[in-house]
Amino acid sequence: MSLPPFQRFLDDHRDLVWRYLAATVGPTEADDCFQETFVAALKAYERLPEGSNLRAWVLTIAQRKALDHFRARGRRAVPVGEVPETGYDDPPPGEDPVWARVRALPAKQRAALTLRYAGNLTHAEVAVALGCSEEAARRSAHEGLKKLRLELHA
Amino acid sequence: MTTDRPTLPPAEPDAAAAAAARFAERFGARAEVGYAVLDSPVGRLVVAGTRRGLARVAYADFHGGVDAVLDELAAALSPRILEDRARMAGIARELDEYFAGRRTAFDVRLDWGLTKGFGQRILQATARIPFGATSTYRGVAAGAGNERAVRAAGNALGANPLPIVVPCHRVLRTGGSLGGYTGGVDRKLRLLALEGVLLDAG
Numbered sequence: 001m002s003l004p005p006f007q008r009f010l011d012d013h014r015d016l017v018w019r020y021l022a023a024t025v026g027p028t029e030a031d032d033c034f035q036e037t038f039v040a041a042l043k044a045y046e047r048l049p050e051g052s053n054l055r056a057w058v059l060t061i062a063q064r065k066a067l068d069h070f071r072a073r074g075r076r077a078v079p080v081g082e083v084p085e086t087g088y089d090d091p092p093p094g095e096d097p098v099w100a101r102v103r104a105l106p107a108k109q110r111a112a113l114t115l116r117y118a119g120n121l122t123h124a125e126v127a128v129a130l131g132c133s134e135e136a137a138r139r140s141a142h143e144g145l146k147k148l149r150l151e152l153h154a
Numbered sequence: 155m156t157t158d159r160p161t162l163p164p165a166e167p168d169a170a171a172a173a174a175a176r177f178a179e180r181f182g183a184r185a186e187v188g189y190a191v192l193d194s195p196v197g198r199l200v201v202a203g204t205r206r207g208l209a210r211v212a213y214a215d216f217h218g219g220v221d222a223v224l225d226e227l228a229a230a231l232s233p234r235i236l237e238d239r240a241r242m243a244g245i246a247r248e249l250d251e252y253f254a255g256r257r258t259a260f261d262v263r264l265d266w267g268l269t270k271g272f273g274q275r276i277l278q279a280t281a282r283i284p285f286g287a288t289s290t291y292r293g294v295a296a297g298a299g300n301e302r303a304v305r306a307a308g309n310a311l312g313a314n315p316l317p318i319v320v321p322c323h324r325v326l327r328t329g330g331s332l333g334g335y336t337g338g339v340d341r342k343l344r345l346l347a348l349e350g351v352l353l354d355a356g
Contacts, residue, residue, distance in 0.1 A: 039184070
């Protein structure tokens with residue numbers, strides 16, 4: 001099976017990528033990351049081996065773009081003493097408030113949780129996306145969930 | 155939030171579709187192949203082009219639908235295909251003018267990448283037949299440098315990737331009968347009528 005035309009790849013994955021990015025960087029910032037994700041995907045598309053897992057591949061790119069976004073935001077921020085790794089913003093209306101808390105988690109936990117639950121990847125696919133072992137991906141997701149539970153039940 | 159794990163954020167199909175449309179509009183020019191689907195008096199057309207020029211005109215219904223045409227282009231040219239109406243605006247305008255009777259020749263640049271060898275020479279000979287005139291399979295074979303290659307001419311015309319623009323509808327059987335057409339003979343008749351060609355009965 002050869003690669004589908006890029007337009008079809010875009011149409012088939014736009015909902016997933018949007019949902020993943022809305023959870024990861026928030027709905028207002030999702031569009032920039034969405035555009036950057038598919039620009040990078042278009043550039044690399046032809047070199048993709050046939051039979052690749054397109055869903056895991058595009059979420060791997062989206063994950064990197066989300067990370068770039070958090071880094072850029074970190075650089076723009078004015079230091080004010082002790083701050084969490086990323087800011088905790090109020091969730092936009094209509095969103096499960098848990099995602100705003102997910103965005104405030106440390107980078108690895110955030111990435112593992114969003115890929116697993118917003119991107120619906122398996123732990124093995126998350127591991128490929130993050131360049132770590134499956135065990136490490138599982139651990140990051142587990143630690144993230146544990147932290148969320150503590151916060152929510154506090 | 156009472157469960158142990160985050161639930162999926164709500165699907166926002168409209169927001170995702172709008173983001174995808176913005177992407178195709180902003181970055182369509184970066185794709186190897188751009189395409190548009192056009193309505194015309196002879197049915198829906200898929201037009202596709204590369205940086206070099208127009209590479210494909212397909213009758214959507216006759217070639218298995220838009221998806222089948224895109225699959226064929228992905229395999230033959232590149233899978234880096236995006237809808238790109240801006241790139242296809244020139245040929246869209248020229249086709250509109252042609253069907254409105256205000257244009258007798260196409261000026262867009264052509265990419266002959268989907269043709270090769272003798273077949274390409276047949277089609278290039280066909281491209282020289284003027285509006286309102288006709289030739290024969292033997293005639294275009296001669297134009298390509300071998301007037302005995304009538305069967306090869308028929309095959310090349312049947313596989314013409316640029317119908318209408320490379321006017322294979324202007325090629326008739328020796329003796330004046332219609333012959334076949336990529337897209338069906340009804341369309342061949344329609345295009346010839348548009349150009350004012352009167353056919354002998356039979």
